[in-house]
Amino acid sequence: MEILVAKHAGFCFGVKRAINMAEDCAKEAEGRIYTLGPIIHNPQVVKELEKSGISAIKALDDIENGTVIIRSHGVTSDEMRIVQDKGVKVVDATCPFVKKTHEYVELLTREGYSVIVVGDKDHPEVRGILSYGGKDIMAVASVEDLKDMPRKKRIGIVAQTTQSIENLQTVVAHCLKKASELKIFNTICNATSVRQQESIELAKQVDCMIVIGGRNSANTNRLTEICRKIQPKTYHIEVPEELEKLNLNGAQKVGITAGASTPSWLIEKTIDCLREKKANKLEDKRRM
Amino acid sequence: MEILVAKHAGFCFGVKRAINMAEDCAKEAEGRIYTLGPIIHNPQVVKELEKSGISAIKALDDIENGTVIIRSHGVTSDEMRIVQDKGVKVVDATCPFVKKTHEYVELLTREGYSVIVVGDKDHPEVRGILSYGGKDIMAVASVEDLKDMPRKKRIGIVAQTTQSIENLQTVVAHCLKKASELKIFNTICNATSVRQQESIELAKQVDCMIVIGGRNSANTNRLTEICRKIQPKTYHIEVPEELEKLNLNGAQKVGITAGASTPSWLIEKTIDCLREKKANKLEDKRRM
Numbered sequence: 001m002e003i004l005v006a007k008h009a010g011f012c013f014g015v016k017r018a019i020n021m022a023e024d025c026a027k028e029a030e031g032r033i034y035t036l037g038p039i040i041h042n043p044q045v046v047k048e049l050e051k052s053g054i055s056a057i058k059a060l061d062d063i064e065n066g067t068v069i070i071r072s073h074g075v076t077s078d079e080m081r082i083v084q085d086k087g088v089k090v091v092d093a094t095c096p097f098v099k100k101t102h103e104y105v106e107l108l109t110r111e112g113y114s115v116i117v118v119g120d121k122d123h124p125e126v127r128g129i130l131s132y133g134g135k136d137i138m139a140v141a142s143v144e145d146l147k148d149m150p151r152k153k154r155i156g157i158v159a160q161t162t163q164s165i166e167n168l169q170t171v172v173a174h175c176l177k178k179a180s181e182l183k184i185f186n187t188i189c190n191a192t193s194v195r196q197q198e199s200i201e202l203a204k205q206v207d208c209m210i211v212i213g214g215r216n217s218a219n220t221n222r223l224t225e226i227c228r229k230i231q232p233k234t235y236h237i238e239v240p241e242e243l244e245k246l247n248l249n250g251a252q253k254v255g256i257t258a259g260a261s262t263p264s265w266l267i268e269k270t271i272d273c274l275r276e277k278k279a280n281k282l283e284d285k286r287r288m
Numbered sequence: 289m290e291i292l293v294a295k296h297a298g299f300c301f302g303v304k305r306a307i308n309m310a311e312d313c314a315k316e317a318e319g320r321i322y323t324l325g326p327i328i329h330n331p332q333v334v335k336e337l338e339k340s341g342i343s344a345i346k347a348l349d350d351i352e353n354g355t356v357i358i359r360s361h362g363v364t365s366d367e368m369r370i371v372q373d374k375g376v377k378v379v380d381a382t383c384p385f386v387k388k389t390h391e392y393v394e395l396l397t398r399e400g401y402s403v404i405v406v407g408d409k410d411h412p413e414v415r416g417i418l419s420y421g422g423k424d425i426m427a428v429a430s431v432e433d434l435k436d437m438p439r440k441k442r443i444g445i446v447a448q449t450t451q452s453i454e455n456l457q458t459v460v461a462h463c464l465k466k467a468s469e470l471k472i473f474n475t476i477c478n479a480t481s482v483r484q485q486e487s488i489e490l491a492k493q494v495d496c497m498i499v500i501g502g503r504n505s506a507n508t509n510r511l512t513e514i515c516r517k518i519q520p521k522t523y524h525i526e527v528p529e530e531l532e533k534l535n536l537n538g539a540q541k542v543g544i545t546a547g548a549s550t551p552s553w554l555i556e557k558t559i560d561c562l563r564e565k566k567a568n569k570l571e572d573k574r575r576m
Contacts, residue, residue, distance in 0.1 A: 165464065165465060168464060169460075169461040169464055172457075172460060172461070172464060173457040173460070173461060176453065176456060176457055176460060176472065176474050177453060177474075179474070180473060180474050180475075181471075181472070181473055181474070182470070182471070182472040182474070183469075183470070183471045183472075184464065184469070184470040184471075184472070185468060185469055186464050186465075186467070186468045186469070186470070187468075
């Protein structure tokens with residue numbers, strides 16, 4: 001069995017930066033350290049950070065003192081204000097690309113555009129982005145969400161950083177028929193496009209694809225979806241232990257990719273397990 | 289034979305306006321009256337106007353005095369300045385939608401965008417539009433023209449008023465990968481989209497389509513192209529006399545549409561000829 005790993009699998013710049021900031025915080029900060037929601041969408045990493053004293057909380061009410069780390073997805077403008085008003089120390093680990101999207105939404109709103117955010121309205125990143133707009137802002141997961149939209153004068157468009165370019169293109173094509181002026185900031189993170197493109201190329205070459213990442217990670221789920229279109233034998237796993245349940249019989253070439261919030265140690269452990277599995281198989285064969 | 293005529297076949301608002309202005313001019317103006325190039329792309333109309341003393345000239349040098357009518361497609365900013373400097377009377381019949389496109393190009397250039405004009409670079413309308421930009425402006429007939437374009441910081445896009453929305457959508461989709469900021473003015477004239485859409489619907493219902501309009505009319509040529517994709521038996525004629533050469537045998541339903549520069553009298557004459565042809569046929573049958 002040959003194992004091929006996508007070059008840009010795993011942590012993106014924003015996630016790496018957030019984790020570094022959290023680790024620095026754990027070393028230096030006095031008092032309790034919180035993140036509002038998991039710092040990244042990877043349960044294994046969050047568990048590791050818990051050991052360093054960083055706890056993910058659900059509500060701002062749970063914070064009294066100490067340090068609050070704003071996670072890579074960012075928070076809403078209201079949440080940011082509340083946390084700042086609390087007088088606790090704030091470490092802003094919002095991905096700079098997400099922060100840029102907040103600024104674009106503020107600009108488009110100021111310039112009078114009806115704003116569309118291409119993304120999942122329930123995703124924390126999108127909730128944050130939406131909060132920087134005015135009354136005339138909406139999130140659309142796909143072009144289907146726009147079928148009842150009336151004609152607008154001017155439409156401004158941004159995207160969740162982990163969206164696929166194809167989805168953005170389809171929404172823009174539709175909006176061209178719905179307004180005579182469009183202003184678009186393609187805020188899809190380059191790392192996402194590169195990862196998606198590499199994974200597509202890899203999926204074409206292998207008999208089976210394994211996508212590693214949190215089940216709560218939108219970009220990992222999207223990566224799985226994209227790979228499955230090319231290679232139906234695509235499996236999404238969170239931890240290497242799940243390999244046991246997969247049917248990899250007959251696979252000559254296995255491709256591995258991982259979401260932006262998957263740490264390299266989880267990727268490496270998966271590769272090791274796959275190699276071990278292969279070795280066990282040889283062992284089994286010898287025994288027979 | 290049933291004859292179905294597209295509701296919005298023929299003169300658009302801008303062409304109608306230009307012809308009215310030219311006719312008023314012929315009544316009122318003293319001295320010679322010129323248009324720089326044919327006032328609209330329809331040789332029959334231009335010939336009619338010649339009878340009223342309006343001559344289409346090729347170069348500005350040919351003008352010494354009298355009145356110059358700027359045609360519906362507009363002219364370049366240089367040509368406009370030269371004609372104004374000549375001290376002759378200028379009647380600006382540029383289509384207001386084309387004029388708006390000039391303003392958008394000026395705005396995009398001022399705002400620092402690399403400007404793309406979706407259209408045929410040799411068409412007088414596009415030549416005019418291009419002249420209102422700076423150094424960083426180009427015309428693209430289709431996405432193929434962009435395959436070697438390097439990445440840009442910000443791209444501004446407008447379209448020749450008679451372009452198809454599909455072509456604009458394809459160019460925009462490509463540009464989304466080439467710049468992180470796009471500003472688009474969809475300057476495709478609504479009359480064009482309506483005419484194209486109606487003609488497509490008509491082409492689906494008939495055994496044969498006849499598209500009437502000048503052979504030098506870009507929008508008529510595009511209309512023919514679009515209809516032919518639906519109904520291969522699509523014929524482009526300029527004058528009703530050409531009907532003689534067409535093979536309409538066996539056609540139960542004939543569809544008629546016409547470009548934006550085709551006068552209603554040419555459409556009506558074509559319908560009359562078709563009816564006559566049908567009558568002659570019945571006559572022939574009776575004789576046999």
